[in-house]
Amino acid sequence: MPASPFAADIVFRVGPVPITRVVITTWGIVAVLAGGAFAATRRMSVDAPGRLQSVLEIVVETIAGQIRDTLRAPPERYVPLLGTLFVFLAVANLSAIIPGVEAPTAHVETPAALAVIVLLSTHYYGIRARGLRAHFGEYVKPNPLLLPLNILAEITRTFSLTVRLFGNVMSHELVLGIVLALAGLLVPVPLMVLGILIGLVQAYIFSILATVFVGAAVEARQPKETS
């Protein structure tokens, strides 16, 4: 029987808090992304952008364009959160390519934490855009009887966001392990190529759904403003 995908692989403990291997991988990804972004944006110029700056600008503008298409609103306020979410998820899903590294999203804690971040940020953006009263007033529309259903929808939405990402990445790794055990060394290579696609598509879907949720919180029942 293969190892359980739900088991936590504890490396060491800080006081009562166990630190798993996945958390260390996440720290590594955060360090690489933050350090890389910091180093790459030191010498930016408007007149003569370097090669690296051009590539980064293309990435940021593509993400901003996707958010603008989805929200039909100026994306500047949302790019820091949603763009970071996408970049982190893409790198995290693809980190399994490096031998010996396990994708953090293949364990349920990381997707759950990200889904909670999305949940809280929908409230943050909703309250900021429409005010406390209007935002939470949405829960008792069109009828106060629907309040439990609305709360339930919020919870299941977050939960399905978690399980979607976790299940896709985890099941892929499990299938790779089983095929490797059954067939031999080079057989899983096409499946690994498929895994790159799955990782990117799931990162895209997670970010797009987060964008849609934020958009629903920001502009619920309001006439669309011209963008």
Added chain:
Amino acid sequence: MTPQALSILGAVIAVSFGAIMPAFAEGRALAAAMDAIARQPEAGGTISRTLFVGLAMIETMAIYCLVIALLLLFANPYAH
């Protein structure tokens, strides 16, 4: 039947139905998308992008069933 045998049976049933239904759904989605592309080839890019996301969404249902099956096999409180 022992709890182990029951949970294995439950996992098998979950995965089999979770494979059949999304397969039908993905087939229908693909057929509709091909129909749309055949009618309107210039909209092919948008359609296939939406199709991709939609297929991943449908596939998620199969993944849910897989997660349930794995929970039954690995994290079953009654079988261990």
